[in-house]
Amino acid sequence: MTKNITVTLTLLLLTNISNAQQLTPFTSDGCSRFPNGTPAQQDLWLECCERHDFAYWRGGTYAERLSADEALEACVADLNEPIIASLMYMGVRVGGTPFAPTDFRWGYGWTEYRGYRALSEAERREVARAIDAMDPLESARLLQPSVLKHSATPKEQHTEEQLDSPPQDGPANNQNKP
Template identity: 55%
Template sequence: MKKRNYFLFIYIFIALSIFLIKAQAAELKPFTTDGCSSFPDGSLEHKNLWLACCTAHDLAYWQGGTFKQREQADVDLKECVAKVGEKEIAILMLAGVRVGGTALLPTSFRWGYGWPYPKFYGELTAQERMQVENRLAEYANTEQN
């Protein structure tokens, strides 16, 4: 019996070590946005009316973080779209992102989509925050050029 426990311990230790190494080695991909994902970027008259709202929302989703941060990003999207005069669209968009944006699904628009899947809810580590800052600086440079 002791020999079995020893091998179980070794197996768990190796598996946990591999998991921790993989988690620490996760690399944030450069920021990308698909606009409002599967939703129009604006109205028929103004094709990009709320596109900036969706881009800001994508920025929050790309970097990920806690569940509370996701909730705030979704509320910010709703408020931004409402400010451009589309309160009903804002409510519809909020419902869509609350259902479709979960970190649990391996979609291209999930919470934390900049990180390899799975990247669940939680505070970003100091190393992850550094990667976010570096990628944001890269993105700012490409936007200026």
């Protein structure tokens, strides 16, 4: 009887390990379905988009996504493009949901759908390992200033409950796959 329980527990543990989330290396498609700049300056806000992609690759909570989207808007607005910044903000708020099966959704770096969950300690270590494996100049460019810690004032005040709960654009139980 004890042997059966030991074998069962071992199999469950191995199954759990094999189903663990895997983080793919960071990739960016620039501004996704939006131009990377103006006709005169074709890469004007490309770095803003790449930093935004880095936050989306990592994923996390609804509050972290909102912060990343606001940081993108602020970055582009700082380039004297406030109208473009607003358009991009609206686009990423609609198109970046983790509930759509796109290659630019929130949390796209993870092999499995993860919704708006906070990163576990193991997932944070996985992100840190991926950053360490990157070219140092590339990681410094993506992390300085970091969209993950953007300190811009939010457009409106949100309660913690609002920020940590999924919006109305997807299933209430964010464990479900799209």
